[in-house]
Amino acid sequence: MEKEARLHSEERRKWTENGDLANFDTAIVPLVQAGSLGVTQDEKFTLKFLDTFSRPQDVLHLASGYFNLTQQHMAAVTRSSATVKILTASPRANGFFGSRGVSQFVPDGYTCMERKFLKEISKKGREDAVSMHEYFRPGWTFHGKGLWYSEGKDQPPCMTFVGSPNYGQRSSHRDVEAQVMVVTADKDLQERLAKERDSLYQQSSPVTYKDLEKGDRKTPLYLRGAAWVLMPYF
Numbered sequence: 526m527e528k529e530a531r532l533h534s535e536e537r538r539k540w541t542e543n544g545d546l547a548n549f550d551t552a553i554v555p556l557v558q559a560g561s562l563g564v565t566q567d568e569k570f571t572l573k574f575l576d577t578f579s580r581p582q583d584v585l586h587l588a589s590g591y592f593n594l595t596q597q598h599m600a601a602v603t604r605s606s607a608t609v610k611i612l613t614a615s616p617r618a619n620g621f622f623g624s625r626g627v628s629q630f631v632p633d634g635y636t637c638m639e640r641k642f643l644k645e646i647s648k649k650g651r652e653d654a655v656s657m658h659e660y661f662r663p664g665w666t667f668h669g670k671g672l673w674y675s676e677g678k679d680q681p682p683c684m685t686f687v688g689s690p691n692y693g694q695r696s697s698h699r700d701v702e703a704q705v706m707v708v709t710a711d712k713d714l715q716e717r718l719a720k721e722r723d724s725l726y727q728q729s730s731p732v733t734y735k736d737l738e739k740g741d742r743k744t745p746l747y748l749r750g751a752a753w754v755l756m757p758y759f
Contacts, residue, residue, distance in 0.1 A: 551709040558690060558702040567690055567704060568597070568697050571672070574706075575601040578684075581654075583607035584675040586682075586722055590614050590668040593638045593693035603649045608678070612729055613639070614667035615659035616742075622666075633744045636737060643734040658729040673722045681719035684708050 558567035575598070578585065585607050592613035594602070602609055613635070616622055621631035639657060646655045660667040670691055673682040688704020690697075709715060736742060 550711045554706040579605035579607045581606045585609045586673040588612040588669045589691045598692045609655045612658045615661040618667040620666045640737045660729045662728045681715035
């Protein structure tokens with residue numbers, strides 16, 4: 526355990542103390558993903574990031590307009606010791622809400638993915654540290670995506686990911702995605718990142734596994750089965 530702690534500390538130091546950047550307060554790292562072509566740079570980088578910044582005092586905010594985490598991303602979040610706050614679209618803020626044909630069931634499919642995730646969080650005993658929030662604003666849809674890292678609960682983000690990935694199955698395996706990681710010691714930029722993040726979460730409400738098992742959020746069994754077939758494409 527002590528050896529693992531030392532290795533973990535060394536990994537964090539490598540991320541935050543690059544001697545080549547000593548004269549700069551902000552660094553930008555471009556990332557690309559094209560799973561169908563065998564390019565998985567973004568996925569590997571993000572998973573490494575989630576594993577490295579996972580202390581109990583660490584705080585991660587992760588936004589995905591279409592919540593459909595890969596097994597690898599889900600595992601990284603559930604095994605983390607950090608506080609993790611996930612933001613996604615409520616069914617009415619989903620871009621497929623009110624559509625026709627098969628796509629009309631897509632919002633329910635994402636609800637199935639949320640339920641699966643929250644059930645896994647419960648199994649791991651992480652309910653107090655990992656929370657799900659759904660964005661809803663009348664007349665708006667939500668397509669926000671990104672990741673913010675803070676070194677403590679009351680600290681502004683010093684790292685963020687900006688770009689197109691949803692950290693989901695289609696993003697990782699089918700689409701071509703690009704984003705950048707921004708690491709900054711600039712206090713003004715950190716505060717602006719916090720304001721951007723908080724403005725999104727202010728339009729959301731927390732949702733639990735029990736919430737998704739009652740009322741109009743409880744999806745029929747046949748839709749739950751169909752979700753496993755259809756969701757890799759959404």
